Amino acid sequence: MSAIRALPWQQAAWSQLTRARTQSQLSHAWLVSGTHGVGKRAVVAxxxxxxxxxxxxxxxxxxGDCKxxxxxxxxxxxxxxxxxxxxxxGLAANASLQREDGITHWQPDKASKRREISIDGVRSLIEGLGLASHRQGNKVAVIAPAEDLSRASADALLKTIEEPTANTFVVLIADQALSLSATLRSRCQQLRLGLPPPDAALDWLQTELPAQDRRSLQAALDLARGAPLTALAQLQDSATPPAIAWRAALDAIASGRGDPMKLAAEIDDDTAIAFLHCCQGWLADRLRAQLGTTAALNGTRVAELNRELHDAHRRLDSNTRAQLVMEAMLIGWVRLLASQAAPSPQSPPMQSRAR
Ligand SMILES: [Zn+2]
Structure with a gap:
């Protein structure tokens, strides 16, 4: 069995935690926050x-090997x-932090809507933490996501956090730390996790999914807005995430073979924002690939392509139908890319190549 480690890009956060621990200054209450899919549960596990x-x-x-x-x-x-x-x-050291066949101390009534962590759950936890350690060591509780705590639950938790029993640690996990009450936040030491550098995220995805080609991984990462665990879940969820198909369609459009109306028809209100992010990623990727080549998009065209993107974002915000917005944007792109492709003395032509 191998050691249970934080993710590769979490070394700074890990060092912060271990340094505090080595100096016997590890807080008894932590709030770990960061964008969904950035790997909060991994560092907490x-x-x-x-x-x-x-x-x-x-x-x-x-x-990873002891009892x-x-x-x-x-x-x-x-x-x-x-x-x-x-x-x-019972807490499990895995991606979801729980196991179907693990310990169950308390469960809410199945008939309840279970939209928040009720005070009964918090009471059960406080009771569990009040007992002596079963293994003469530390006792640890993780509350995830902490945003699910009801107001009464959060209040009930305060005393435990303020006056912890010996060797007791409580870790709250939240996508949005600011959605927790100021009192609860002020009682915790905060650890905020940022998105990893794109290359580190890609390398990790490649290790997790060695059979996937790097372009598919990049597409999934763009769609997940840089959150590696979200990208991984998408890639594992379906053999062909939409971003990959979208990127192929954008490649085809750029090379004059694609149909912008057909692509626009595939985008609806639910996928519009993800599609625009995909377009942004596609454009950035294309620019990166062309850096230093004679086939680069010229600066004016890039600015114009970007302006079309921003216009599309703005029109979506004003509640225009997603399909109409995408049609207008993609037709604009086709026009701009076609004019770029026309040879001119000032700017070399953009090579149409499927990527
Ligand atoms: Zn061990």
Whole structure:
């Protein structure tokens, strides 16, 4: 079994945590926040595992092999707690932090709509954390997403966070830290995770999905706005994420073979924003690929293509039908790309090449 580590681009965050721990200054309450899909649960799983592991590695990571690590991986560690919409459960060191067959301390009434983490769940957690450690070590609770806490639940949690029992750590995970109450935020040490550099995200995706070609990974990453775990989920979800098909269609349009009306007809109100992000990524990718070649798009054309994109964004905001917006934008692009392709003494022609 290998060590339980944070993701490759989370080393700075990991160092911050381990440094605090080595200096015995690890806060008893953490708020880990960042864009959806940036890997918050991965760094939290690594932290929890490290706090419970009986043989931590030199870099502070959990060994993955001791009895505590094995119980944690199976969602069966008695000192690892997860509070979420599904209830007060055993925490598992995996991507979702929970296991179907792990410990169940408390579950909400199945008939309830379960749109928030109820106060009964928080009470169950507080009771669990109040017991002595089963393994004479740390006790850890993760609340995810913390935005799901009801107001009463968040209030009930404050005392536990302010006056924790010995060796007790509580970690809140939130996409939007600001949506939590100021009081709750002020009681936690904050760790904010940013998006990884694009190359690091691509390299990681390639390691996760070695059979995928890099262009597909780039397309999925563009669609996920740079969030690697969202991109991975999309790629695993379906063999052909729409971004890949969209990029192929944009390539065809740029080379004069594609049909902008047909592509526009595929975009609806739900996918319009993702499509515009895909167009942005496609344009940036094309520019990167052409840097230093004689076939580069000239600066004026780039600005005009970008202006069409911004116009499309603005018109979507004003509630114009997505398909009409996309038709107008793509026809504008076809016009601009065609005029770019016409040879002129000032600017070399853009090579039409399917990429
Ligand atoms: Zn271990």
């Amino acid at each position: 690594a932290l929890v595992a490290s706090l419970l592991c009986e043989h931590t590695q030199a870099d502070g990571s959990a060994c 505590s690590c094995k119980m944690l991986l199976a969602g069966g560690h008695p000192d690892a707690h997860l509070l979420c919409l599904d209830g007060h459960l």
